[in-house]
Amino acid sequence: MRVPLERYGTLVPVVNARRADVRADAQRNRARVLDAAEVVLARDGLSASMREIAELAGVGVGTIYRQFPTKEALYQAIVQDRMRRLAERAGELAQAADAGEAFFEYFSTIVADSTVKKVLVDALAASGIDAKAGAPDIKGPIAALLARAQEAGAVRRDVGMEELLALLSAACLAAQHNNWGDDLRARTLAVVFDGLRPAGKARASG
Amino acid sequence: MRVPLERYGTLVPVVNARRADVRADAQRNRARVLDAAEVVLARDGLSASMREIAELAGVGVGTIYRQFPTKEALYQAIVQDRMRRLAERAGELAQAADAGEAFFEYFSTIVADSTVKKVLVDALAASGIDAKAGAPDIKGPIAALLARAQEAGAVRRDVGMEELLALLSAACLAAQHNNWGDDLRARTLAVVFDGLRPAGKARASG
Amino acid sequence: MRVPLERYGTLVPVVNARRADVRADAQRNRARVLDAAEVVLARDGLSASMREIAELAGVGVGTIYRQFPTKEALYQAIVQDRMRRLAERAGELAQAADAGEAFFEYFSTIVADSTVKKVLVDALAASGIDAKAGAPDIKGPIAALLARAQEAGAVRRDVGMEELLALLSAACLAAQHNNWGDDLRARTLAVVFDGLRPAGKARASG
Amino acid sequence: MRVPLERYGTLVPVVNARRADVRADAQRNRARVLDAAEVVLARDGLSASMREIAELAGVGVGTIYRQFPTKEALYQAIVQDRMRRLAERAGELAQAADAGEAFFEYFSTIVADSTVKKVLVDALAASGIDAKAGAPDIKGPIAALLARAQEAGAVRRDVGMEELLALLSAACLAAQHNNWGDDLRARTLAVVFDGLRPAGKARASG
DNA sequence: GATGAATGAGGGTTCATTCAT
DNA sequence: TATGAATGAACCCTCATTCAT
Numbered sequence: 001m002r003v004p005l006e007r008y009g010t011l012v013p014v015v016n017a018r019r020a021d022v023r024a025d026a027q028r029n030r031a032r033v034l035d036a037a038e039v040v041l042a043r044d045g046l047s048a049s050m051r052e053i054a055e056l057a058g059v060g061v062g063t064i065y066r067q068f069p070t071k072e073a074l075y076q077a078i079v080q081d082r083m084r085r086l087a088e089r090a091g092e093l094a095q096a097a098d099a100g101e102a103f104f105e106y107f108s109t110i111v112a113d114s115t116v117k118k119v120l121v122d123a124l125a126a127s128g129i130d131a132k133a134g135a136p137d138i139k140g141p142i143a144a145l146l147a148r149a150q151e152a153g154a155v156r157r158d159v160g161m162e163e164l165l166a167l168l169s170a171a172c173l174a175a176q177h178n179n180w181g182d183d184l185r186a187r188t189l190a191v192v193f194d195g196l197r198p199a200g201k202a203r204a205s206g
Numbered sequence: 207m208r209v210p211l212e213r214y215g216t217l218v219p220v221v222n223a224r225r226a227d228v229r230a231d232a233q234r235n236r237a238r239v240l241d242a243a244e245v246v247l248a249r250d251g252l253s254a255s256m257r258e259i260a261e262l263a264g265v266g267v268g269t270i271y272r273q274f275p276t277k278e279a280l281y282q283a284i285v286q287d288r289m290r291r292l293a294e295r296a297g298e299l300a301q302a303a304d305a306g307e308a309f310f311e312y313f314s315t316i317v318a319d320s321t322v323k324k325v326l327v328d329a330l331a332a333s334g335i336d337a338k339a340g341a342p343d344i345k346g347p348i349a350a351l352l353a354r355a356q357e358a359g360a361v362r363r364d365v366g367m368e369e370l371l372a373l374l375s376a377a378c379l380a381a382q383h384n385n386w387g388d389d390l391r392a393r394t395l396a397v398v399f400d401g402l403r404p405a406g407k408a409r410a411s412g
Numbered sequence: 413m414r415v416p417l418e419r420y421g422t423l424v425p426v427v428n429a430r431r432a433d434v435r436a437d438a439q440r441n442r443a444r445v446l447d448a449a450e451v452v453l454a455r456d457g458l459s460a461s462m463r464e465i466a467e468l469a470g471v472g473v474g475t476i477y478r479q480f481p482t483k484e485a486l487y488q489a490i491v492q493d494r495m496r497r498l499a500e501r502a503g504e505l506a507q508a509a510d511a512g513e514a515f516f517e518y519f520s521t522i523v524a525d526s527t528v529k530k531v532l533v534d535a536l537a538a539s540g541i542d543a544k545a546g547a548p549d550i551k552g553p554i555a556a557l558l559a560r561a562q563e564a565g566a567v568r569r570d571v572g573m574e575e576l577l578a579l580l581s582a583a584c585l586a587a588q589h590n591n592w593g594d595d596l597r598a599r600t601l602a603v604v605f606d607g608l609r610p611a612g613k614a615r616a617s618g
Numbered sequence: 619m620r621v622p623l624e625r626y627g628t629l630v631p632v633v634n635a636r637r638a639d640v641r642a643d644a645q646r647n648r649a650r651v652l653d654a655a656e657v658v659l660a661r662d663g664l665s666a667s668m669r670e671i672a673e674l675a676g677v678g679v680g681t682i683y684r685q686f687p688t689k690e691a692l693y694q695a696i697v698q699d700r701m702r703r704l705a706e707r708a709g710e711l712a713q714a715a716d717a718g719e720a721f722f723e724y725f726s727t728i729v730a731d732s733t734v735k736k737v738l739v740d741a742l743a744a745s746g747i748d749a750k751a752g753a754p755d756i757k758g759p760i761a762a763l764l765a766r767a768q769e770a771g772a773v774r775r776d777v778g779m780e781e782l783l784a785l786l787s788a789a790c791l792a793a794q795h796n797n798w799g800d801d802l803r804a805r806t807l808a809v810v811f812d813g814l815r816p817a818g819k820a821r822a823s824g
Numbered sequence: 825g826a827t828g829a830a831t832g833a834g835g836g837t838t839c840a841t842t843c844a845t
Numbered sequence: 846t847a848t849g850a851a852t853g854a855a856c857c858c859t860c861a862t863t864c865a866t
Binding site for chain 6: 679
């Protein structure tokens with residue numbers, strides 16, 4: 001019931017410095033919570049508990065709820081965070097010299113990187129939440145990557161975004177679910193990539 | 207007050223012996239529980255509750271526990287059931303004339319059929335249970351199918367069981383997770399199958 | 413729903429032999445259930461389950477319920493059975509030559525014998541049931557024993573039935589609860605018996 | 619909607635530090651839970667339910683589990699609490715002028731006080747838990763009391779701790795079990811105490 | 825704003841009792 | 846009549862969420 005002192009100050013932003021401090025704190029907490037949540041979710045999956053996340057983040061559970069009104073909101077935030085980063089990377093690779101290489105590298109990177117993501121998408125899907133809600137558009141950058149690779153003759157022209165995302169999702173899901181090692185991932189993706197290449201294009205063996 | 211029996215499956219065993227009559231009830235209930243569990247698990251994933259399964263099956267929770275001492279035991283039973291059916295189908299296809307066709311058809315069938323499986327395997331994995339414990343071997347029949355398809359020149363010789371299972375698992379996971387429709391499944395698997403074929407072999411287009 | 417055949421016979425007891433058979437069966441079952449219940453109760457205490465009792469007795473649970481409409485009824489039956497036996501024994505000892513010896517022996521016997529009883533009394537008490545309801549009177553025979561011992565000068569005259577039963581109950585409770593061995597029981601009862609004897613009467617030491 | 623706080627105990631600790639304020643709530647709740655648990659256990663015995671305890675204490679079940687991770691832990695806490703208080707009282711009486719009086723008074727006090735204890739020890743025993751685990755030693759102080767009383771000639775020298783504890787336990791058990799009133803307790807213990815006194819020592823009558 | 829104690833619905837599981845066989 | 850499968854209330858316990866501090 002104790003009202004923060006600041007609330008009773010004059011309307012002039014006298015305490016700017018102090019308030020900024022608070023902001024910094026809040027932001028640092030938000031980041032800490034997100035990091036902790038990723039770790040805990042990767043380890044415990046869907047059943048991760050808010051308490052554990054809070055403990056790992058070194059904050060009280062109440063602090064999490066201040067930033068994320070709901071467990072699901074926390075999950076969404078993580079997913080969106082990931083998506084944003086992926087979109088950024090796609091944007092970077094869109095400048096690459098070798099469009100085919102860029103495309104396949106991006107695909108591999110996402111899969112290698114997806115250990116955590118699945119659980120989250122899973123969670124969101126299970127809750128009937130649209131993971132994309134409010135998220136930065138990731139399809140756009142990927143579509144650009146695909147188009148460039150197709151123009152460069154590195155990817156079949158009859159492959160659409162839908163199949164591509166399906167393959168990507170499948171690989172991510174399995175990589176996380178079955179804990180693909182680097183070797184298995186490479187060999188498995190090799191097959192998929194071969195399937196994506198135009199007939200007659202480079203292939204390891206036969 | 208109860209879900210009509212007819213809604214689930216059609217396993218009405220005909221038994222004659224008097225004592226077996228009692229069992230008939232139990233067997234029908236067992237089947238109903240398994241069916242209901244698949245449905246609920248597909249819908250709610252890991253967090254499906256025994257109560258809900260019982261309600262959908264039209265039985266009391268106690269009835270489930272009579273057949274399956276534990277929630278995990280129920281999950282395992284479903285997985286094993288699936289595995290058994292898959293192994294059976296693989297055995298059938300091993301006799302097919304066209305080894306390549308048999309192989310790819312089997313792959314497609316499993317994926318089309320995998321709506322539920324993922325959640326279960328998921329569940330088991332999360333519980334640290336070995337899904338294969340006591341289950342009929344499914345790798346054997348699949349390996350046989352693969353070997354025949356390779357001998358027939360329908361599948362690349364440098365693809366091993368590990369990659370194959372990884373691809374299969376990935377497709378199943380994604381099919382279930384993202385709710386692939388028939389069309390998307392066909393197009394996506396087409397890419398994968400192309401990747402599995404020897405270089406120079408039939409390909410739809412480019 | 414099948415009505416027993418006998419019910420529709422003529423009123424003449426035509427099927428006497430057969431009915432007697434049934435009776436014998438039922439009686440044997442009743443005895444078996446009582447025995448099993450004592451064993452299980454002694455081992456598992458209040459939380460003994462009907463199923464376990466049934467299994468040990470070698471009958472179905474339904475059979476128990478035919479004889480005893482309720483778990484509590486079963487408990488009561490056991491207690492009453494015990495009480496009856498104790499009353500019988502008291503009656504026998506009432507004829508003994510040495511009234512003092514008879515009294516103390518009876519006391520000891522009951523205590524030594526009480527391993528099981530406590531749990532039952534406990535159970536009944538917990539359920540708010542009067543253990544004595546419908547039971548054969550045990551106070552009468554004991555009072556007789558006490559009176560004779562007092563007349564014989566072996567027990568103080570100022571000890572009443574109430575204290576006596578309190579002491580008896582206490583010893584039984586503790587014997588069962590703390591698992592008194594023969595030795596400890598003897599030494600403990602020696603003190604109590606000394607307290608019951610008239611001043612100046614025989615005492616082990618000082 | 620809730621049981622008035624005042625109904626149980628009067629443990630309202632006064633703490634000054636700000637952080638300790640939070641604890642004050644927790645401590646009061648802890649005390650309330652312990653009190654309520656004693657009441658419910660005394661009434662319902664082993665089968666007391668956590669929910670009922672929570673309701674009587676006027677808290678949610680979760681609050682109990684915050685303090686006591688397990689039902690058994692709660693039981694243990696109560697037992698240990700009792701034991702500690704008894705040990706303290708024994709320590710006090712060890713200073714008393716009249717060693718014999720102190721000894722017999724202590725015995726009486728424990729019995730009068732034992733309404734709840736039995737059920738608890740019962741519960742713990744049933745769960746295979748060692749009631750003494752981590753509990754303050756109560757045997758030491760009692761042994762001291764006994765030794766002094768024997769030296770003072772108030773208690774027979776051939777009575778050992780084992781018999782003494784057996785008698786004490788028996789009296790407590792019965793007092794709780796059969797709901798001894800003050801009068802009955804006095805008369806019953808009179809007999810026991812007489813048995814504990816050296817031959818020839820004061821005795822009420824004969 | 826941060827904390828974590830409190831809450832209580834809900835989860836898995838057991839078991840006294842009923843009832844179809 | 847005996848059997849044991851079925852039932853579902855009740856149990857212990859967890860955890861997302863709220864709220865007093």
